[in-house]
Amino acid sequence: MRRRGLGVWGTALGLVVLLSACASAEQGTAVAVGPTVGSSLPGSADPSVGGSPGEQPGVDVAAELSEMLPCEILSDEKITALGFDPESASFDDVGLSYACSYRWPSGGLTLMAIDLNWKRSVDQLDLTNYTSEETSVGSLRALRIVDKPESEHCQMSLALSSQAHVTISVHYAGTAEQACDLAEQVAAAVEPELPRSSG
Template sequence: MRRRGVGVWGTALGMVVLLSACASAEQGTAVAVGPTVGSSLPGSADPSVGGGPGEQPGVDVAAELSEMLPCEILSDEEITALGFDPESATFDDVGLSYDCRYRFPGGARPVLTIHLNWMRGVDQLNLTNYTVEEISVGPLRALRVIDKPAAQHCQISMDLSEQAHVSAVVDYAETLEEACALAEDTAAAVEPVLPRSPS
């Protein structure tokens, strides 16, 4: 995979992941567990079975994630297959951000963000004023997060350890359904390359 040029884009776009700096006792609205989002890995583990969500003994998932570059997680071909322009990649590491943003060809909406966070797990996100649904992406426990009331924003946050998660966020889609479909497809593409020890 080739290394892309990066630039800094400091606007937060209202991402839930950037709200995680504040702790809150209120954690949004929990709803029933939904279906598993597809993955290129065979099968899908039940996130309620076994130890940590994707973390294996002896692996420092947070340290491995901190070494990854968000604009190099997916190849140009994978970004194109998702409908986004790989040449639009914009890296952001300002404040709590450590992510890469992509746009549709021609700079059109929606906007896709792949966000890496090795300092907070999904259970530490401030999800006040969001509707949260527990799902799984491949073998990983994940949260589907949407605005309350619903808007054209959808976030899939994959639980890697107690202090690490990765989110696929889609903003400014035509509909909520489109936003969640794109976020889920991105999460499924990203999941196989996330840190984990061999089984």
């Protein structure tokens, strides 16, 4: 059975997200804020123009995402296959975070989190202290986001609709490239589990 109480890592993750929302920081997780005028994201869509390639008419993706539990998106077997310890699962819904974080089985510093956000799109992320690159994961548009200057953190933010996204973040992975490799692997495993229309 997975632990869903607030743990040390879950609390730390919540604080990083909460503090990032209040101040410009060189390190941390890019957080969702209100829409900005004149977004300079490469190839970014206007937030007022709905949808993403994974969104189909007739499905309230945000409502479906809000019913999901981040610690139940991936099975214990998939978490283990990705190199993380399913028993380390820590649920966090403090502040702006609604996430599940996992650690290495050895108890190292590397931390991976799956964060669900049904109130903001990827185009509403504050990327002031980050570098982003347009990419895709399966059928979903995504942003690959690293600190500026680069550190040992990386996140993949997957666009689900004009008001919802999921972020996979990896912290303390040695280098930004190693963190991004892990984040991309987790994002590829998460993508098929995310809400979308069957019609």
